[in-house]
Amino acid sequence: MERVKGSLQVLxxxxxxxxxxxxxxxxxxxxxxxxxxxxxxxxANLNHLSCLTCLRVIGCRNLKVLPKLPSSIVNLFAQGCVSLVELPKLPNEYNGGRAVKATK
Known part of the structure; x- marks a missing residue:
């Protein structure tokens, strides 16, 4: 993963x-x-965020759908997303990170 010096990496x-x-x-x-x-x-088309390794949507109570995720995802945190119907299909490269489904 190549990063441009001075680019925004954490938001x-x-x-x-x-x-x-x-x-x-x-x-x-x-x-x-x-x-x-x-x-x-x-x-947003998160699939275009090719460096994204960690996505947090914790406590987004009205969130129903997550878009397709990039293959770089290692951690997905979605606790408290009580309206989330299902998690998106995780990329084949997903290897042992955490995918935490909503709990009601």
Whole structure:
């Protein structure tokens, strides 16, 4: 994984009262925390975030659907996502990280 010096690698937009997201231009993101926001789906194509290894959507109570995830994902945290119907199919490269499904 090649990283550009000075590029944004960690983005925490948790608890920001977001109702939608558009992150397609943030291709260098490695860790993304969107926990405790009010969206029902993530409209961004996260599959384009080829460096993303960790996604947190903890406590997004209205989140119903997660988009396809990039093959670089190692950790997915979704505790408290009580409206989440199912987790997305994890990439074949997913190897022993944590995928935590919502608990009601």
């Amino acid at each position: 925490n937009v948790s608890n920001c009262n977001l109702s939608w997201t558009n992150l397609e231009s943030l291709c260098s993101i490695v860790e993304l925390d969107m926990s405790r926001n009010d969206f029902t789906s993530i409209v």
